Amino acid sequence: MDTAILGLSLMSAILKGPYLQCPTTSSVTVMWETVEEERGEVVWFETQSIHAGLSGSARTVESTKRCVTEDGAKRIHRLEITGLQPDLEYHYEVQGQRHPLFAAPAPQRPFCFCVTSETGGYGDDDINQRLFAEMAHWRPDMLLVVGDAVSDGRKYEDWERFFFGPGRQLLHSTPFYLCPGNHEENADWFYRFTAFPHPGNYYGFDFGNVHFTALDSTRLVDYIDGQPQATAELKDDSGQRSFLRQDLAAAAAADWRIAFFHYPPYVSCDFEVPEMRSLVPDMEAGGVDLVFNSHTIVYERSHPLRGGRFQQDGILYVVAGGAGAKPEWFRPKRAGHTAQSRAVPHFVHVTVAGTTLEARAVDVDGRVFDMWVLRK
Ligand SMILES: [Fe+2]
Missing domain, CATH: 2.60.40.10 (Immunoglobulins)
Structure with missing residues (x-):
């Protein structure tokens, strides 16, 4: 020993x-x-x-x-x-x-964070090492991980191999927030290795002037014979749906509201999960500005959408499929909701300064391939 x-x-x-x-x-x-x-x-x-x-x-x-x-x-x-x-x-x-x-920043202090996901074995062997190392260069104040951080969350070894091992240096000083993907398998290890507020698989928190809401989409949609199907928990009166409404209502003082959950309601790719659009009315009513998703292992940014249609003041949906790349999953043409997309290993770096939010999609070699700004 x-x-x-x-x-x-x-x-x-x-x-x-x-x-x-x-x-x-x-x-x-x-x-x-x-x-x-x-x-x-x-x-x-x-x-x-x-x-x-x-x-x-x-x-x-x-x-x-x-x-x-x-x-x-x-x-x-x-x-x-x-x-x-x-x-x-x-x-x-x-x-x-x-x-x-460092403590979390006070509301008036600008800050930045990175968003990634899919470290559970979709890229080359060294892709996670390179991804974490590149994110460290951008010095994020915290990290959002939009699920599938591991290949099989029930396997103890996976948590070290795919996430805590490659992320070791960055995670020493960079708090991370993980929302469950299907590969976490709602396993006990997810809850034991994290400290999110009860019930742990969905939760809200403030960071600077932003309120973040993490949801567990794997409880809202089930895959049956390979097809996504709404569960009882996706119904309007479920505990998680009530939480979403209450969490957003309680965040009224925040300048920005960002939701993140694994299954993407909008992406012009395989593994789009249209059932998740059931949440759109609650997110629109609750003032959500930006949604991060994963599951489809590409980068895709939507146009601002209201009720699924382009509207200038709508919600932006960003699939940050992170540490892998599946170009063959793209449909032949972009969907009407698609603004930009690319299938390369990447992360998203977001800077929030008051009422300006500036984001860059960065590939694993540090090249910026998409940039966008939201203003209030
Ligand atoms: Fe997934």
């Missing part, structure tokens, strides 16, 4: 992470997995950047050092850091590993 000495404790090796979950303007949850069950501990402190050659460095503000320790021994660790301020720079330490740490 690999071991490391931390203080007086004999700690086992870290398997996953440490990684960050659910940042607010004053708190962040730190998670990691160890070989053995043990009591986890996180130390955190404010730091000040100092000039130290090309790489830079950070000076610890000793008087701000804090520590939190788990009550009991476990393998998958989850500890919340509190008392942060949004504009200060922090670091945290787990077993002596030190990583930068």
Whole structure:
């Protein structure tokens, strides 16, 4: 067994992470997995950047050092850091590993995030490594993962192979939000490796001046004999539909509302899931500006749509099929709702500054192949 000495404790090796979950303007949850069950501990402190050659460095503000320790021994660790301020720079330490740490931005501060998905084995062997490395160059404040992060969510090994392994460096300091895809299989590991609010497979959160709503489309549509079919949960009075309406209504103060879920209601490709258009009236009434989807392993941006038709102030639907590319899935011609599309491994980088939202689709080599701006 690999071991490391931390203080007086004999700690086992870290398997996953440490990684960050659910940042607010004053708190962040730190998670990691160890070989053995043990009591986890996180130390955190404010730091000040100092000039130290090309790489830079950070000076610890000793008087701000804090520590939190788990009550009991476990393998998958989850500890919340509190008392942060949004504009200060922090670091945290787990077993002596030190990583930068930031609270979520306050509403008035511009921020950026990346969107990807489909890391579950559709590209070349090294595609996920390259994708995470390229995203890191763009220095996102957080990451949306629109499902199918793994090949089979029931397989413990998949979570390391397809997601936590290739994403290790970026995820040390970049919180991620995952919504379930069909390949997550609603498996227990999804809930154990994340810390999203109850029930965990759908949830809302604020980040800067944006309210984000994650939905579990795999509970809303089932594949039966290869064909998508609406489930009872897609009905108007289901718990998830009620959540969507209430979550959007409660987000009235946010400048922007972004929903993300796996099955795409609009894409001119195989694996479009038109059943998901049942959500459109709720999203339009709730003021959603932008929707991110996946499942179809391409990039496609819709024109702004209301009720499925082009309308200048409508919702933009963006399929960010991420870490794979299936050009043969495109239909021969674009659909009326299609603005731009391309089948290359990619991610989307979004910058939000007040009432301007600027987005770029970036391929795995860093080339920008689509750009669009929304203004309020
Ligand atoms: Fe999928």
